[in-house]
Amino acid sequence: MIYRFRVVLDNDTKDEDVFRDLEIRETDTMEDLHNIITQSFGFDGLEMASFYISDEEWNQGEEISMFDMSEAENKVRVMNATKINDVVHEASTKLIYVYDFLNMWTFYVELAEIVEEAQGSDYPNLMYVHGQVPDAAPQKEFTSDTDEDDYDEFEDGLDLDDYENLDFDENWN
Template sequence: MTKIIRIHLEHKDDVIRDISISSEKTIEDLHFEIIDALKLDKNEMASFYMTNDEFELLQEIPLFKIDNKENSMLGMNEITVGAVFPEVNSQLLYVYDFLKMWRFSITFIEESDNETTENSCIKSIGEMPKEAPEIQFEAKKEFDPFDTAFEDFDEFNEYEY
């Protein structure tokens, strides 16, 4: 099976690439295809991240295997494209160059019965900007019982004593 994977840069201008890749290839192969399609430097580090429906990061898939006492992560060369994209609309987050933090959403958009041995960029929209977009990390604001929002509120103001 061949999967069509859409790469979309998180940026104000659309930068999109659709890549055709065999489900038997590794996500390391996908990583190098992304690098080629977007004309990025092959010497930078990158990771894929598994996410939930709200796009919260769940698990990192680094370029190289990490194996230590506290943490063990499979590398990109140990996981197939078919394993991380089991169904249409499955998504990953791809972070390239940890200093500049280029972020891409990666979505499995279509499956084809045509088996191909060659990966290829089949659609290209937009050009990569020269500078990485600034990413705003926002935490959800939790309820603070000591917040000053109700400081001037007195529910008994209008009643006489």
């Protein structure tokens, strides 16, 4: 069977949607999916990347990484040893893909359709391209539910910007 994915760049500016529609065999590896995503968006594919299994609300779940950098007891799945259909299927259709952890290119990957393999077609296949990839990764804005002015990290009334009264011993070394 062939999986058809839509891969959408997480673009907070919403100036233009940027996405790619891809086809890949269900028995290919997550590394194969990684390769076609990077190629279709014009990346060289040399940066670290991970997939994260996602729920319906796009909450980040289990990681599938390029390399196992975990410690002995905390094994993680790796892309080259994980088949796509072991992760994605009718009951679990969404992934988050992060490429280049310094720039945090983030993509929403969703299984759109499962179809029969077409005779004479090569897979993986880039089906459709929409939008131009920006020169730099879209910046993420992180917000909090609490008002920063009401938040006192230390609850003891210390003003960390008042260096004169922090009571450091000048010769503490």
